[in-house]
Each structure stands twice: as C-alpha cells, then as structure tokens.
Amino acid sequence: MKLSPLLFILVLLAMASSGSHASDPSPLQDFCVADLASPVLVNGFVCKNPMNVSANDFFFTGLNIPGNTNNNQGSHVTTVAVNQLPGLNTLGISLVRIDYAPLGLNPPHTHPRASEILVVIEGTLQVGFVTSNPQNILFFKVLNAGDVFVFPIGMIHFQFNPSPNKNTVAIAGLSSQNPGVITIANAVFGSNPPINDQILAKAFQVDKKVIDYLQSQFWVDNSS
Structure with missing residues (x-):
C-alpha cells in the first residue's frame, strides 16, 4: 500500500x-x-x-x-x-x-x-x-x-x-x-502467575466462575 x-x-x-x-x-x-x-x-x-x-x-x-x-x-x-x-x-x-x-x-x-x-x-x-x-x-x-x-x-x-x-x-x-504497552485484558486475566480469582471476582463484581473462564482464554499479543 x-x-x-x-x-x-x-x-x-x-x-x-x-x-x-x-x-x-x-x-x-x-x-x-x-x-x-x-x-x-x-x-x-x-x-x-x-x-x-x-x-x-x-x-x-x-x-x-x-x-x-x-x-x-x-x-x-x-x-x-x-x-x-x-x-x-x-x-x-x-x-x-x-x-x-x-x-x-x-x-x-x-x-x-x-x-x-x-x-x-x-x-x-x-x-x-x-x-x-x-x-x-x-x-x-x-x-x-x-x-x-x-x-x-x-x-x-x-x-x-x-x-x-x-x-x-x-x-x-x-x-x-x-513507550511500552499494557493491554488491559491481557494484564488482568493473562498475568503470570495468575491474579487470585477471588480478588478479580470482587474487583469486577462477578461470579468467580466468570473470572476462571476469562483466565482460561488465550490472550493475543497483536504486536507479534
């Protein structure tokens, strides 16, 4: 182009x-x-x-x-x-x-x-x-x-x-x-090691199962 x-x-x-x-x-x-x-x-x-x-x-x-x-x-x-x-x-x-x-x-x-x-x-x-x-x-x-x-x-x-x-x-x-980049979903749900799901459940006011599902996903780095 x-x-x-x-x-x-x-x-x-x-x-x-x-x-x-x-x-x-x-x-x-x-x-x-x-x-x-x-x-x-x-x-x-x-x-x-x-x-x-x-x-x-x-x-x-x-x-x-x-x-x-x-x-x-x-x-x-x-x-x-x-x-x-x-x-x-x-x-x-x-x-x-x-x-x-x-x-x-x-x-x-x-x-x-x-x-x-x-x-x-x-x-x-x-x-x-x-x-x-x-x-x-x-x-x-x-x-x-x-x-x-x-x-x-x-x-x-x-x-x-x-x-x-x-x-x-x-x-x-x-x-x-x-400049660095912090992709919000990747950092919160794809950290290594994972953030305790009880902490995230309380932070986002959702059931722990929702957090467990999100943490199980593959979080894409679109700069690779």
Missing part, C-alpha cells in the same frame, strides 16, 4: 514537536545509538562506540508491508522503537504502523511512558480514551483517512475498524523511544 507523503510529513512533524517535550531524558550529544548487546543495564541503553556507528543504525525498512491481522483481535502493530531502530536511543520518539482487518480491534491498552498521535492513512476507525478516576469520561471519535487523534500519556485507549469488508491502516507517533 502506498502511503501519502503529506500524511507522513504530518506525522513526522508532530513527532518532532512532541520530542522536545518528551518524557525521555534529553540527549547531551549528537546521538547515542543503543548498544543492544551491552550487558550494562541503565535507564535506556548505553551508547555504541561512535566510531562503530553507521547509517544503518538510523535506518528501518518495511513499514510499507501490511502486518498479519490473522488473529483473534484482527489487528497488528508494527513497532519502530529503540529495539528495532537503535538510533532512536535518547531521542524521545518512536513510531508504529497499525493494520486492522474488517471489524478489527486494537484492544483497550495504555502506554505508560508516552503520549500518542495517530493519523488514519486508509479506511475508518472508531477511537477513544477514558480519563482517570473518579470521572472516567470517554472521549470518542470516528476517524476517516487524513484525520488525526491524540491519546494522552497513560490513558486507556482503543481503536476499532467498524467496516465489515474494508481494511484500515494507521500510523502513530509516540513521545518515547520505548
């Missing part, structure tokens, strides 16, 4: 402006390409020796390739974060492509370290996020190609393709080199 250059520019400009206010630490040098093989553990990645850096450390290819949506959610997230593009280390930005099959869902989730700006490239999306307690207000919108929506950092949000016969594609920029 050919992506509009104008929409790519829109996303990149938004990412560049968000990077100046990113939650990640600001760089103190021209670049700090992540040394993904280093045994040293820091908040991020240690820098590769600049003498060993090449243009490939700042390069990623394949974002034009549709992701495999053949899963229970009908969606796929192709991530371009520091683990895929080491040159992003310390820059406070990353990028994802999201493919949605007809009626595909990117289920409710949060990014603990990043705000997100999303632009629809093709198709239609129903999107929304929920504010924190006690208000829990849902902000909801239907987006078409060229429309942009922002999800504030840490808010539970989702995207759904309402079309029964057309695919949807979106590109999103995030204000962290490693």
